Amino acid sequence: MSQFGVLQWLVAATIFFVVPFWRIHKRAGFKPELALFALVPGGVLILLLVIAFVDWPVLTEKKVLTEKKE
Template sequence: MGEFAILQWLIASTIFFVVPFWRICRRAGFKPGLSLLSLIPGGILVLLWIIAFAKWPSSPEEKKAIGN
């Protein structure tokens, strides 16, 4: 295994973590760029914390409140 194998693992892990978080953030109404936090060690925990406890901009409850 050479230097090229490490690069392949880095690209694969980036795709494995960033792409799903990108879609989650976009569907939840957050900026998709937040998914880049998953590249930082410990960033996945921070990202999950943000997604779990923040008010979601695209939440159906807020859309009902705006419509009434």
């Protein structure tokens, strides 16, 4: 595989993994830089587990705001 082929795979991995995880983490209230773990082997699985099982800061903030209104 040539160097150009490796570069193509890196760009493809960035587009298909890092960009969506970046947006998901940003909307959920996490640091978007965590999405760079998607480039590490096994990083996608770790990111999915974090998204699935950790309390989202956005939801806890929203809950606090709704409790203050009542």
